[in-house]
Amino acid sequence: MVSTLTSSIHIQEAIAKQRAFFGTGKTKSYDFRVAQLNKLLGVIQEHEQLILDAVYADLRKPAIEAYGSEVLITQAEIRYTLKHLKTWMKPLKVGTPITLFPSSSYIHAEPLGVVLIVAPWNYPFSLMIQPLIGAIAAGNCAILKPSEHTPHTSKAIAKIINNNFDPSFITVIEGGIETNQALLAEKFDHIFFTGGTAIGKIVMEAAAKHLTPVTLELGGKSPCIVDSDCDLDITAKRIIWGKFYNAGQTCVAPDYLLIQKSIKPLLIEKLVTCVKTFFGDDPQASPDFARIVNERQFDRLVNLLDEGKILIGGQSDKGDRFIAPTLIDQVSPNSKIMEDEIFGPILPILEYDQLDEAIAFINARPKPLALYLFSKNKQIQQRIVQEVAFGGSCFNDTIMHLGNPELPFGGVGNSGIGSYHGKASFDTFSHRKSILKNSFRFDLKWRYPPYTMTLDTLKKMIK
Template sequence: MEQMVKSQKQFFLSNKTKPYRFRRKQLEKLKAMLQTYENDIYDALKKDLNKSKHEALTTEIGILYAEINFTLKHLKKWMDKQEVPSPLTHKGTSSYIVYEPYGCTLIMAPWNYPLQLSILPAIGAIAAGNTVVLKPSELTPHTSKLLKRMVENTFDADFFTVVEGDKTISEQLLHERFDYIFFTGSTQVGKIIMEKASKHLTPVTLELGGKSPAIVDKECQLKLAAKRIVWGKFTNAGQTCVAPDYVYVQEKIHHKFVNELKKQIISLYGKKPLQNKDYVRIVNKEHFDRLLGFLNKDQVVYGGKSDSVSLKIEPTIVHNISLNDQVMQEEIFGPILPILSFSTLDEIIPTIQQNEKPLALYYFGSAKKKENKLIESISFGGGCINDTLYHLANPHLPFGGVGHSGIGAYHGQYSFETFSHRKSILSQTTMFDIPVRYPGRKLAHVIAKRLLK
């Protein structure tokens, strides 16, 4: 690994990665790679998580195509130096910002969207002119193996390489001195990444998680709200970092809303979702058992059945939940949706504020005043009004958390900026020299005082 990092750093220092034409060519190769191996990608995601072609396209491959196309369209402009004004005290100067690549970057990807969350950060790293070491998750072995084969057959290893392995390999990688680390995963592991990076003062982006609430007001379009929450929660069997973790529903519509949730689950996944060949499974037995530990049969209002052979758990709704129940103590990351009631927003805002800052928040309602109150009162990474998940698919919006839900953001231009150092340059004239800054000059102090105060 030491030699691998050394080789990538040498390649970076050759300046081959920095020209626009090189970056563009690598992004085009990345897109062509995805197109060439698209059927293999479908097969790998099916084997690892039982993802259907539709879900694989809409939540993994399609997002990557869109991101590459967007980056190719705008990259040249992003790379331009950014001219900025100079104050009166700097008469005769020009000032600008240069976007400089960090160097050798490490991307550590999770298992829940094993293709998308491996390649999406790499798009930004390549666009910014870096080299890339990618560590995919060992919990999705078919996708990990395919990623390694695709990248090896497409790129020079000194520019872009994939390292497979378990926790031990990850620890070995973190002993190396990378120039930037991008991690997507749990908050617990994110803390370890940050601690390891601190030994070399390596900058990091941490894309983490948390308990993201959905708030359903009585003034919402109830059927549409239920449909979009069901889609956002049970896509990928709830194994999504921005999935609604729990729902606060206004007490006057609680019963109607729960009934509508049931209808929408049947509409999207059928009456027997465990027999639905396209319904995503839980990644492994450990996570399967952890999720079942959240279930109390007296609290299950819909679903709750599971299959230990296929590792599937039905879309499940639980109610009569208290904030002290285990299901409300940690991020669920599975197809279990707790429903709680509220009477007014003033009742629940302090409760959400007291918890760690969530990665996402979703509000369903038509009252602009209430919408603004939630946005202004609660700190969260990003979110939607009258929808779920969709904000992360807009390349014009930065995606990331705050506090325990993450550090930094990416997508679109924000990916390019994340993997770039902003180098500040001031170019001073030699045609004249303003004497006010130098000591011992007549009236220097008086002039300086007028200029600076």
Template sequence: MNQAKQLVSEQRTFFYTGQTKNVEYRIRALQQLRVGIEKYQQRILDALRADLNKSEAEGYGSEIRIVLGELDFALEHLEEWATPKSVPTAAAIPDGVSTIYAEPYGVALIIAPWNYPFQLAFGPLIGAIAAGNCAVIKPSELTPTVSHLINDLIQDVFPREYIAVMEGEVETSTELLNEHFDYIFFTGSTGVGRIVMKAAAKHLTPVTLELGGKSPVIVHKDADLKLTAQRIVRGKYLNAGQTCVAPDYLFVHEQVHDALIALIQEEIQDKFGNDVMKNSDFPHIVNARNFDRVSRFLEDGKALIGGRSERDQLLIEPTVLGDVDWSSAIMQEEIFGPILPVMTYQDLNPVLDEIVRRPKPLALYLFTEDEQLQEQVLNQVSFGGGCINDTLSHMTSHYLPFGGVGESGMGSYHGQQSFDVFSHHKSIMKRSE
């Protein structure tokens, strides 16, 4: 019996004992996880620095703090979420009582990516535990220091028959996907998402796919340009652009293009210094293969800001690229790096038509005070989620489900939705004899 098969068998046996269905058991597990994260906090930060060159401030703010926030929210609300919900009964059944019970699926597989390797492993895990499941985590092999850290932390906190980690390369993921899990939660590229969904189909296993895509930013002529520049820079260059909801390309009204570019340049200098290539805290590209892929995009237009790269350091400076159009190579795939192509418009309608014709983006960001324009964009364009007059902040709210649509994903999580996504909602009608 291979390792994956043995592990799934052990976890399914433990799940059938019914211990994880006890709400107090789940609460204790989440409390233990929180203690473990606090114990390993410095090691987490050191691992993020080693694999991605994230500063302690960025590592804590974009990974640990978000996970702790999700943990605390789940601990606060778990008893309420797990309580059976009474709902109205149809008038045709006057003696009926209707109730919805949330029950765990069983053994869940969580496949985590490399770009936020701690947050995107433990965020789904919180939902799996809160809902009463056992879980196997497969961390990304592209961030090996974080992967080892996750394994050590989980082994320290939980027995393997409850929560476990399987490290390894692509072969390990394939081995795991060959097993019959009760739920699969995958975060990663659209291409690999198709592979995961195909594997899940063999066992009719339900899946959540958190994918990506080309997320547009639209800046109208009435936007507060200084604030817009600040929020675009923060959203685009966090983690060197290696963020699934990072602004992928920018459309700005031609009347404010030059002013916005100048303010973006000022904001980059304020945030990262006059020479980002000498900034020891700016994250690097995860590996040489991704560096080569992203750096090729620098040839697709004219660098209005930045444009330098250093392969030995896996470093690409924050760049804004002009002289691009819909046919440019940089507009054909998700960038996942610190390069922002910019185009202008006079009439927004053709831009929206082009966006709608392409795969549905994971996020969309619109900067305008025009409420009619806001409603037009929200009604016309399908996308996972987003912000008006901001970037990224929608994914930090416990009250907003986070996920994609179409090629950008399937299903959503965060807050109560993390509990719901790992739960089967069983409908029961009770009648008197």
């Protein structure tokens, strides 16, 4: 039976049990970590349909999108971690300067202890499990807090974890704001939070009281630049797919377009065509378009629909939590829709003449979690890398960089602190302990008082 812990005393008991279990040292062995990762992979495979059903109940997410972004990506991450874990755990020998001869130097990765992972609602399963994979791989115990805004997925996570893992090792605590507050009041060895910037500040403030390190995976207005030197047909398809995947409720979805003005009319035509091709004349009837998570988010998004000129979309149905995939032109850079991350199926379109204008526009705003550039021009690609700050990027694609475990995923500035995926997840949940080993074979007397070497001699030796 799945238990729900909400009171502060129950949370404290859960943390105490995990601290005691971590103190036994069992989580530190390679065999234990591998066994737990294999168990996690097995229970995910066993409960695939439960996960898909839960995500559909919460977000009406199409089965293909749900399987790819919630199930497949987590299974791939576990397999990747199992393949590389032994190498990651090995002490890393590093160089030692000649001044420290005959010493040798090593870096040991050790687990942090008991960690808290707080998941968001937009990808409620994978964004809970992916950080957990890193926590297990690094040898930690973990308390998981799913989002209360996706209650079906929260219950599914609790069932999968609490029915299959020792709560002294991993446990799920469900609940709302009060539970979040009670959890943040406690001391953890690391807090991993995925969500909005405003809540991220609250998490960081709470963590600061205990000097708890944090990883904050936040968001921001991710720009998409379209240069005239690109394949417009493929560009249009990849933008529309990336923007309206999960009804735009993706932290790295293109938030606004910056189109080189000479190609803007033609690209808009192709974007509109792609919306119709993907979702039909009546997107509400399409089985391939998700829904807004709740009425609060629905109301927030509907209030943005009076901005600019709607090229396609704009329809909404509160009872169905449906907002049509919408393209909006003639948007003012100072309008409400350009203030905060949209996080929904609305895509504003702006134009630029020279690339300098686009770069200046982006750099005048908080650093985004992602940036997208469509251009064949390698000089333009290099300028974007060198002149614009962002968390991660795709050139000539959108959101696909999340699928490569070799690429650390994380933000910069307002879009986040820290990163994860693959080795970066292992590093996030590890302390890199520095070790210098000296020898008894040599003992240079000049290092000890009373000092007989002159300063000039020392300077000559180290030059």
